[in-house]
Amino acid sequence: MKTALDPAIKDTPEGIAADAILRSCVHCGFCLPACPTYQLLGDELDSPRGRIYLMKQLLEGRGVSASTQLHLDRCLGCRACESACPSGVQYGRLLEFGRALTEERVGRPAVVAAKRRLLGKIVPHTGRARKLLRAARWLRPAMPGALRSQVPETPPPPGERTLAWPAPRHARRVVIVSGCVQPTLGPGIDPAAARVLDRVGISAVASTGTGCCGAVSQHLSAHADALAQVRRNVDALSRQLEAGAEALVFTASACSAMLADYGRLLAHDALYAERAARVSAAARDVSQLIAAESVALRGVLRESARSQVPRTPQRVAFQAPCTLQHALSLNGVIEPLLLAAGFALTPVTDKQRCCGSAGTYSILQPQLSQQLLRAKVEALAAGDPDVIATANVGCLHHMRSGTSIPVRHWVELLDERLALD
Ligand code: SF4
Ligand code: SF4
Numbered sequence: 001m002k003t004a005l006d007p008a009i010k011d012t013p014e015g016i017a018a019d020a021i022l023r024s025c026v027h028c029g030f031c032l033p034a035c036p037t038y039q040l041l042g043d044e045l046d047s048p049r050g051r052i053y054l055m056k057q058l059l060e061g062r063g064v065s066a067s068t069q070l071h072l073d074r075c076l077g078c079r080a081c082e083s084a085c086p087s088g089v090q091y092g093r094l095l096e097f098g099r100a101l102t103e104e105r106v107g108r109p110a111v112v113a114a115k116r117r118l119l120g121k122i123v124p125h126t127g128r129a130r131k132l133l134r135a136a137r138w139l140r141p142a143m144p145g146a147l148r149s150q151v152p153e154t155p156p157p158p159g160e161r162t163l164a165w166p167a168p169r170h171a172r173r174v175v176i177v178s179g180c181v182q183p184t185l186g187p188g189i190d191p192a193a194a195r196v197l198d199r200v201g202i203s204a205v206a207s208t209g210t211g212c213c214g215a216v217s218q219h220l221s222a223h224a225d226a227l228a229q230v231r232r233n234v235d236a237l238s239r240q241l242e243a244g245a246e247a248l249v250f251t252a253s254a255c256s257a258m259l260a261d262y263g264r265l266l267a268h269d270a271l272y273a274e275r276a277a278r279v280s281a282a283a284r285d286v287s288q289l290i291a292a293e294s295v296a297l298r299g300v301l302r303e304s305a306r307s308q309v310p311r312t313p314q315r316v317a318f319q320a321p322c323t324l325q326h327a328l329s330l331n332g333v334i335e336p337l338l339l340a341a342g343f344a345l346t347p348v349t350d351k352q353r354c355c356g357s358a359g360t361y362s363i364l365q366p367q368l369s370q371q372l373l374r375a376k377v378e379a380l381a382a383g384d385p386d387v388i389a390t391a392n393v394g395c396l397h398h399m400r401s402g403t404s405i406p407v408r409h410w411v412e413l414l415d416e417r418l419a420l421d
Helices: 013-024 036-041 048-059 066-073 080-084 091-105 110-122 126-142 189-199 215-219 223-242 253-260 273-282 286-292 294-306 322-327 335-340 366-381 393-400 410-419
Strands: 173-176 203-206 247-250 283-285 315-318 387-390 407-409
Touching: 013 048, 013 091, 036 366, 048 066, 048 091, 066 091, 080 091, 080 322, 110 126, 110 215, 173 189, 189 203, 189 286, 189 294, 189 410, 215 223, 215 253, 223 247, 223 273, 247 253, 247 273, 247 286, 253 273, 253 283, 253 322, 273 283, 283 286, 286 294, 286 335, 286 410, 294 335, 294 410, 315 335, 315 410, 335 410, 366 393, 387 393, 387 410, 393 407, 407 410
Parallel strands: 173 203, 173 247, 247 283, 315 387, 387 407
Antiparallel strands: none
């Protein structure tokens, strides 16, 4: 694609990167069938190719309007288009820049702007999010149905084992990075990962001094806030690498993808570039780390199986989050681990399709999000599973609101299987 970028943008680092991305698109349209919003709305401007065209216009200074903003807002940022694209177009990176520029140039109605600001002030902060959730649970009975489904019911108090971290005992040591919403919505997930890692010879400790990975603010195009969160985490995680941790692990695939991107995000920051690159190089999704130890895991599972009474395998429908599939390219890594642990996987159609969670999308685009949720839970339920497993807390929370089938993090299932010996 030929481009003629606005001179004010052309020679900036973002402009140079965006120009290269725009030029790599050959308009073939192979990405269109992979795009969930194009499938739902049937409008070229709600497809990757259409959005690339809108961003080209924007970057060339040929007009940006509320319509541009609408079509970019409707994008999930799922990056299914990247996996489908034969030309390697880095759509997600272009979207990040396109949205930031649109945010600068097109205003938003005061109520919408205030809602976005409020989300940015609450969601990335664990304490504030917890208080809001507590208040929402209290008000839940009085809420209308659609809103009520977004507020999870008060769960039973977690058992002692659920929250227990094994004492460090191995030479190999990793840090599990706590995110922002996961300690509230899934407090048992990180300890479960630590117990599984312990069984394969790796001690895991919880990170200190970290907070939200920055993805929530990034979704809201609040880039200054996102970068402040990224720098705080780079400071804290660099100290933990210096203290001997071999890897920095997230159990939420969206946060893993963000952590892997820190090096790029701070590449032009003289003070942080080197340390951010080191942090990204050490970033792992928990699935990568456990899959790399699959030989040890299979040994532990064999031992466990010998001491257990044989029973009918639990039927699991696995939902691969978009960040796992398209941002981290870890498609197909978790399923063999679940099979090795004796679970039976049920068939799931349209695996690449987003569940509609997508950061703050379920709050800001509720109608599209609900349509995607309905289609996703229908596809997952088709094989009559006992449980739905996922790899991202955002998807977990979102899917729980749309189905009566229990939804769990896959590492919790693995942990429970190991605990039976
Ligand atoms: S598949 Fe890739 S090259 Fe083809 S239109 Fe989509 S983004 Fe452009
Ligand atoms: S990121 Fe997802 S929703 Fe956005 S254009 Fe690509 S496939 Fe469509």
